[in-house]
Amino acid sequence: MNLSHLASRLDNIVPFHVMELAKMAAALEQQGRHIIHMGIGEPDFTAPxxxxxxxxxxxxxxxxxxxxxxxxxxxxxxxxxxxxxxxxxxxxxxxxxxxxxxxxxxxxxxxxxxxxxxxxxxxxxxxxxxxxxxxxxxxxxxxxxxxxxxxxxxxxxxxxxxxxxxxxxxxxxxxxxxxxxxxxxxxxxxxxxxxxxxxxxxxxxxxxxxxxxxxxxxxxxxxxxxxxxxxxxxxxxxxxxxxxxxxxxxxxxxxxxxxxxxxxxxxxxxxxxxxxxxxxxxxSLALYESRKAEFKQRRDYLVPELIALGFKVPVIPDGAFYVYADCSALSDDADRLVKEILNQVGVSMVSGLDFGPHTAKQYIRLSYATSMENLQEAVRRLALFLGKA
CATH class of the missing domain: 3.40.640.10 (Type I PLP-dependent aspartate aminotransferase-like (Major domain))
Known part of the structure; x- marks a missing residue:
């Protein structure tokens, strides 16, 4: 096929960097590394x-x-x-x-x-x-x-x-x-x-x-x-x-x-x-509500820990399972930072790159849709990476 025949609208659609980071994390896992996934927004719970x-x-x-x-x-x-x-x-x-x-x-x-x-x-x-x-x-x-x-x-x-x-x-x-x-x-x-x-x-x-x-x-x-x-x-x-x-x-x-x-x-x-x-x-509804309470517990644990590590969380998330954290005190390039963290300590997160240019360099998104044990280990690894262990 002649690629010049492709629709011009494709020029306005860029790759999803979240999925690119997920591929990088998967490649590290294939090498035997243990990765804590805090990148993709997917509940760790499954259907009741x-x-x-x-x-x-x-x-x-x-x-x-x-x-x-x-x-x-x-x-x-x-x-x-x-x-x-x-x-x-x-x-x-x-x-x-x-x-x-x-x-x-x-x-x-x-x-x-x-x-x-x-x-x-x-x-x-x-x-x-x-x-x-x-x-x-x-x-x-x-x-x-x-x-x-x-x-x-x-x-x-x-x-x-x-x-x-x-x-x-x-x-x-x-x-x-x-x-x-x-x-x-x-x-x-x-x-x-x-x-x-x-x-x-x-x-x-x-x-x-x-x-x-x-x-x-x-x-x-x-x-x-x-x-x-x-x-x-x-x-x-x-x-x-x-x-x-x-x-x-x-x-x-x-x-x-x-x-x-x-x-x-x-x-x-x-x-x-x-x-x-x-x-x-x-x-089923009772189970969903108990899981919702667990998500809230994870948020209430993770946000103060991130702040203690030097991240800024200027708006406390009131829903979903994400924290949008300002990492400008730690790096001038959020995308480079998340890749360094992934490669050095095995914690997968994503930068603001996908979400628009305004916050691309300054913010990272962390998903707390993982177990409390994983979150605690992720905080330990981040402290190690930042020299605060």
Missing amino acids: PLVIEAATRAMSDGKMQYTSATGLPALRAAISAHYHRTYGLDIAPARIVVTAGASAALLLACAALVEKGAEVLMPDPSYPCNRHFVAAFDGRAKMIASGPAERFQLSDDMVRQHWGADTRGVLLASPSNPTGTSILASELRKIIDTVRSKDGFTIVDEIYQGLSYDAEPFSALSLGDDIIVINSFSKYFNMTGWRLGWLVLPEQLVPQVEKLAQNLFICASSIAQHAALACFAED
């Missing part, structure tokens, strides 16, 4: 027993055919009930579209809303794939530098200041990857009101919303029926490899997204959908 049993039962019962492109009616109803139980919200099952992971949900939302040349505002730092979903439909992500004062999120003032003639909407994440910080409900309300006044769209990625530690449960869906929310079974529900997520859409957008889903995906995995019904069983 009832979910595994439901998947096995679905396979043995032959429930492996295509489902509706919008998902199993029973699963859409179960997600609706979850919103009522957790947030006190009445979300009609008809507004819920089950997807092949949150990535497919974002892809479908961007396919429906982003045209060539359309601009979408998002914070720098933010999850890199979000800007690439926009680029995949020939739109443009406008990355707005955001720091500790804004909790690494967009503010209403920033949205007003940066909204331009080509701006069509905002893409937010609360809690965020890489920072683990949420947008305050009062600020999110102002952002949504501003976007609404400009006839734009608001997409809110809530895949870590179930892992919020310091506030009452809150969803952007409480702020209006015109909000588009992304969620997933990967993080809180510990089903990363099952590739299952969902969208909550304004009612009038559902037929359009269904049409796209029919053509792009046909449906999400039927086995994963049948299994996910068991996520909402009482025993």
Whole structure:
């Protein structure tokens, strides 16, 4: 094939450095090194027993055919009930579209809303794939530098200041990857009101919303029926490899997204959908809450230890399982630092390089989605690397 025939949009999509670091760590493990993985954002917990049993039962019962492109009616109803139980919200099952992971949900939302040349505002730092979903439909992500004062999120003032003639909407994440910080409900309300006044769209990625530690449960869906929310079974529900997520859409957008889903995906995995019904069983929910408490314990251990080692944590993460730490007192190049740490003491972390240029050199992201024993050993190794053992 003549590579000159490749689509020009590929020029706007760069490799995912997190995965490159993961390959480096895997290569060291193949050499016999013991590596503590704090790079990839994946829970160390796996699906609960009832979910595994439901998947096995679905396979043995032959429930492996295509489902509706919008998902199993029973699963859409179960997600609706979850919103009522957790947030006190009445979300009609008809507004819920089950997807092949949150990535497919974002892809479908961007396919429906982003045209060539359309601009979408998002914070720098933010999850890199979000800007690439926009680029995949020939739109443009406008990355707005955001720091500790804004909790690494967009503010209403920033949205007003940066909204331009080509701006069509905002893409937010609360809690965020890489920072683990949420947008305050009062600020999110102002952002949504501003976007609404400009006839734009608001997409809110809530895949870590179930892992919020310091506030009452809150969803952007409480702020209006015109909000588009992304969620997933990967993080809180510990089903990363099952590739299952969902969208909550304004009612009038559902037929359009269904049409796209029919053509792009046909449906999400039927086995994963049948299994996910068991996520909402009482025993499963109790297990998820105990695991959430364990994540909080890990955060409460790791943050003070990092500060004691010389890292700065200007905003304490209130959700997800990440710490976004300022390493400028230790190095002038975060990417070089994480590679040195990996090679010398076997702790895998990632720099801010993936998440946008504003924090690329100064910050590292650490995932505490690993055992407390691993975190304690990682702190010991970091102290050794920094000469503070």
